[in-house]
Amino acid sequence: MQKHLKIDTSQKVTPLGDLYGIFFEDLNHAADGGLYAELVQNRSFEFDPIDNKAYHGLTAWEKLEKKGAKVTLEVEDKAPINSRNPHYLTVTAKAIGDGAGFMNLGFNTGIPLEKAKIYQFSCYSKTETAVEKPVVIKLTGAEGQVLAEGSLQPENNGWRKYECTLTATATDYSGRLVIEMQETGKYYFDMISLFPADVYKGRKNGLRADIAELLADCKPKFMRFPGGCLVHDGSLDSEDRDSLYRWKNTLGPVEERPSRRNNWGYNQTLGLGYFEYFQFCEDIGAKPLPVLPGGYDPHHQRMVPIEELGPWIQEALDLIEFANGDKETEWGKIRAELGHEEPFHLEYLGIGNEEIGEPFFERYTYFHKAIREKYPDIKLINSSGPFAAGKEYERGWTSARENGSDLVDEHYYQSPEWFLANYHRYDTFKAEDPKVFLGEYASWGNTYYNALAEAAFMTGLEKNAHAVGLACYAPLLCNTDYVNWRPDMIWFNNHEVFGTANYYVQKLFMTNQGDYLLKTTGENFAESVTAEENRPLSGKLIISAAVNTEVNCREIIFEDMTTGEIKKAQGAALKEGEQLELFDTKLSHYRLKFIGEKKSGTRGFEISFGYENRENRAIWELGGWQNQDCLVSSMVKGRGSCLTQSFFVVENNREYQLELEVKGRKIKTYIDGVLMNETEDKLPILKELYYTASVDNNGDYIVKMVNVKENPITFTLTLEGQEKTDLRGSRYMMSGYGLDDMNSFEEPKKISPVQEAVVLSNGTGEITLPGHSIVVLRLSKDDR
Incomplete structure (x- = not known):
């Protein structure tokens, strides 16, 4: 029998809303050493064993002594530039000779330098006594060759900020930042910083452009931040070095933001803070979706007493005012003073991250009630834990229904086979219940097979837009030399970045989401299990x-x-x-x-x-x-x-x-x-074709189709209601790859969509999908 896929263009079934977005968490050095463009590691000498047992105040710094010069480096805290970053470097230089100083090793292989590129250096400095000769700032190559040079003249009348611009004369991805003294004396340094000038959108304290552009290219509807487990793992005291992530600590001048332990085993400068997150969301057209701790640390079962929850709830209310309040409000004024007078238009707020246990849900109720009373339009997101099913998962859903949460945050990392077996997961979810926010999900791996299984599953998310409100793959970023978790959507080192096969699937679905789901009917498509029917667990x-x-x-x-x-x-x-x-x-x-x-x-x-x-x-x-x-x-x-x-x-x-x-x-x-x-333990039941269709507000018809099987499939595609219209547009296809194929630094786009022009005469045509393929058609009446 002839196979037929029919799309009724006259029936808009469900709004797709903000379905596809991204999730940023600072793990795998996603921020420091990653998206945050700072090139100096341990810029404020605040590294500490509490971050990582191997850390100390001089981590990533080395002294430099040439031809008899003598240098002593000490990290002190007697007279800091401020109390929030109490440590600084004291340099004692003697017998200067041809070079006495110290250098920073950067991240990965070193500081990436490119010929003719400009770098912005800054630091705070002072001297114990007056010196006549300036301090020399150098960017050097891996072999010590000088690639850029500048200077500063420190004074002995207290801390002062110094800046200079450096232009590299050659390319070297294992560079060093070198600071040399030319005169015997005692020098003090803090907040030693180096940024490339070409940060994303040219913003001060900005983001690494190549990574940011890969994210912007996805055109995500939202961005969830700042985590993840780092949201809720730590001390309940916001002043503690290892506190839970507290958003107010991330505002203001970077030198006044306290250094903190990142629970993934390294240091977090908070240079990429809440203002920068909101600003980046605005820059890429994504709605901000912040997640706040709910007064509970499930990693160590630390909890704020119910009677002491008030300040924590106020912190959530203050965040909404910071994002949405006019500049006459307390926190709206702070936002305006930071350089953004207009509101950020916050719509979503998550409380807690994959919590389990009664203590969290007891506390969530207080947050929910207070926020709902003051800001009834904010969509509140509850938690259902890190598991796809079970008693704690159901506890989360019960809490969401009882409180009237708008969404429930579901997380799961599973095998590709699980995703295929659970394609129908959300078919029976009720439209009147809170919607699903699939806040973290991925199949284990970055192969084409993983991406293929995820694409099939995502058509199920789209088909169930009555129940699924938001979804984002996780984790987003990984520095290849600092891996805490895999798989990850985007991999990078200090100068290169590539999107995985999973990234290109996510990008395809995000850039071709559509605004309304269309009624779609498949005729004569078969289903089959991957092995014998109901094979027992023997x-x-x-x-x-x-x-x-x-x-x-x-x-x-x-x-x-x-x-x-x-x-x-x-x-x-x-x-x-x-x-x-x-x-x-x-x-x-x-x-x-x-x-x-x-x-x-x-x-x-x-x-x-x-x-x-x-x-x-x-x-x-x-x-x-x-x-x-x-x-x-x-x-x-x-x-x-x-x-x-x-x-x-x-x-x-x-x-x-x-x-x-x-x-x-x-x-x-x-x-x-x-x-x-x-x-x-369900076996995958493989559909002959996974499909979904939508229309956007411009009138473009979007058809997504996935063939997870080895053999090609041919069928007739008809857009009902367009029988007298030639539809023109593009076909984006991923096919022809081995199931174990992956992208890499050497072949960053080995697996990526190929775009071709396509015409569907009279709204219908014969379609052939190769085996193991993903195809998106985007069609319009006027060939936009």
């Missing part, structure tokens, strides 16, 4: 101890739930890395029961089942991350998917009756007779 059963843990297991019973046959196994004491292999079953319905006890350690048990090998199995984990989870996950080709989670703490020296029941691909777990998890 295979080996294995008990093992989790990381840093010792456990005992005994009274092990395995039951065939169909025949009632029972087998028993000998128990064992297990340490990390040890496992007890029990049974290898081909049954489709079975139960495993045993008594488990954790003797010591930080986590608990892992029970593997449906075990083919370590990279292909299902896992029941008790006492997962920080001993908080009871979860069931699935591993496919080494890529994990959490299927469901409940909150559970495994206590030491306590026996638990543990029970796992598997029926086909349905899974139940029990602890002491209480049902803890219930889920299904």
Whole structure:
């Protein structure tokens, strides 16, 4: 039978709103050493072991002594330029000779310098006594060759800011910033800074242009910031070095912004702060979507007492006033004084980041009520935790429904197979419920296969715009020399940047979103599973101890739930890395029961089942991350998917009756007779064609189509209502790649869309999609 895809151009089904955006979090050195264009690492000598055990005040700095010169470097705090950045560098230079000074190593291989490019140097400095000869500022190459030179004349009458402009005479991506004294004496330095002149939009304290332009090219509808886990991990005291992320600390002159611990294991200068975030959103046409802590640190279970929540709630109200208030208001005036008199038009605000546990949701209610009363038009975003399903996920949705949250922030990182198996995830979500904000999602990997699976899943997001309001891939950026997390959408070093295959899918969908979903009907397209229908989770059963843990297991019973046959196994004491292999079953319905006890350690048990090998199995984990989870996950080709989670703490020296029941691909777990998890490890059911269609406010028709299968597919495409019209426009196609292919610095656009002109005569035509392809058609009546 002939395959036919019909698009009814007369039926606008659902507004697509602000569906596709981006999410920025400072991990993988995404800000310092990344989007934030500062080239000096540790510019204010505030690096500290609290950031990273290897850090100290002189991290990334080295002294420079030539031909008998003697230099001593000390980090002091007796007379700082301000109390918020108390440390500064004292340089004692003796026997000057041909060069006495110090240098900064920058990030990655060094400071990237390009021939004829201009660099803006600045610092605060003073001397102990008057000196006649200036301090020399140099940019040097990897071998020490001088590529640019300037000077400053420090004075001994207190801290003063000095600036000079340097122009590089050659290209070297392993450069150094060198500061040399020409006269014996004691010198003081702080806030030593170097920016390229060609920052994005030419803004002071600006952003690295090549990375910013890749983001701007996506034309995102919104940008979520500043995180992520760094929002809610830290001390509750805003003055503490390791505090939760507090937005007011990020405003004002950069030298007055306190240095802070970044919870991803490095230092965060806050040079890229809330004003810069709002400004960047405006520059790229994205709506700002800030996320604030909710008075709760789930990483360490620190919480603000309910009766002390007032200042935290006021902080949220002040942020809205900062963004939207006129310049006569307290915080609107501060925004205007920073250089932006007009409001930033904030519409969305998130409270909390993937929190679980009752303490957060109890506190969320207070934030929600206060913000709703004062600013009823602000769309408030609740949390559902970092898992795609389970009791904590449902707790978040219950809170959102009870409070009337506008959106619920869902996060999940899963295998490509999970995304294909869950294409219909949002089909049954109700339009009257809060909408989904898919605030973090990605399949594990940056291959073309990952991008292909994500594209198919995204057509499902679009089709369910009644339920899904916002979505953004995560993480966004990664410095290739400072990797905390992978996969990532964009990779960079100190002078190069490339978008992954995932980036080009996201860009395709963002730049071709459309404003209204159109009714779309597919005829005679087939579906198929990737393996035999309902293949049961049979295979080996294995008990093992989790990381840093010792456990005992005994009274092990395995039951065939169909025949009632029972087998028993000998128990064992297990340490990390040890496992007890029990049974290898081909049954489709079975139960495993045993008594488990954790003797010591930080986590608990892992029970593997449906075990083919370590990279292909299902896992029941008790006492997962920080001993908080009871979860069931699935591993496919080494890529994990959490299927469901409940909150559970495994206590030491306590026996638990543990029970796992598997029926086909349905899974139940029990602890002491209480049902803890219930889920299904779905197999992907591959559609012959994934598709969606929309129209924008200019009248352009947009058709997105994904073929995840190996073979090409041919069908007729008809735009009903346009039968007497020739539609002209562009076809953007990604195809012809190996499933394991990836982009790289050497081949940054190996996987990227190819654009061709296309005509659809009389609103209809035959379409052939190659195997493993992604195609977007953008058509209009007047060939815009």
